[in-house]
Amino acid sequence: MHILKSAAPGLIMIIVSVIIFSQAIMIESASIFDPGGSIFFSMLISFVMAITGIVTCLLDVRTLKRNTDDSAGNSISTDTEKDSTSSIEVFNKQDYKLVLFYFLLILVYVLLIPIISFYPATFIFLTISMFYLKNVSWKINIFVSVGSMLVIYLLFAQFLNIIFP
Known part of the structure; x- marks a missing residue:
């Protein structure tokens, strides 16, 4: 559950990029490689958003796993230690x-x-x-x-x- 919550912004970016990409493909009589064409900018935005979403998801999952591993390695917990969810920035x-x-x-x-x-x-x-x-x-x-x-x-x-x- 924590993985899904922490990766939600990246997943939303990936979903929106897929929607933009699918809408860009439906533009008729346009070349993907023509910078002046209507499809080029839409494809560029969807590509950058997808890459950014993937990187965001990977970084969030890696941070969550690292914090979970750190807290699992400590067998004795005290009140002054942070638990795995307090060091993660959550919306x-x-x-x-x-x-x-x-x-x-x-x-x-x-x-x-x-x-x-x-x-x-x-x-x-x-x-x-x-x-x-x-x-x-x-x-x-x-x-x-x-x-x-x-x-x-x-x-x-x-x-x-x-x-x-």
């Missing part, structure tokens, strides 16, 4: 709430882009996510959000001539 309820909130924030961001366009939706997304994740002051938050939007606009829209929705 608690607050962590799951943070992940769920951020997932919902990304979902709202994606849904807002066609409604209010890219720049206002991105500004709102950056502002809320920085405030919630870093809990920085509003002045710094607004400054970084406006600065990020300015860099995105100048670099991608003006310099690279990318059209945003």
Whole structure:
């Protein structure tokens, strides 16, 4: 049970990468090896996510086994020793709430882009996510959000001539 719990983030990444890969394969008339094609970026993301998920699972399982072996080797336990679960970073309820909130924030961001366009939706997304994740002051938050939007606009829209929705 502990192995499944500790490897859950990696397993979720692998499952999501398989879903992205399967959806990318269904894109018609696209070449996998054309960097300008629509399938290339999706395949690249699914590949990187799958590798990252596998590495995460392997590291979590190795850490869990090492901690279990260390605790099994000690035949006498005292109150000052850590048990095998206390040295492992396990997601608690607050962590799951943070992940769920951020997932919902990304979902709202994606849904807002066609409604209010890219720049206002991105500004709102950056502002809320920085405030919630870093809990920085509003002045710094607004400054970084406006600065990020300015860099995105100048670099991608003006310099690279990318059209945003």
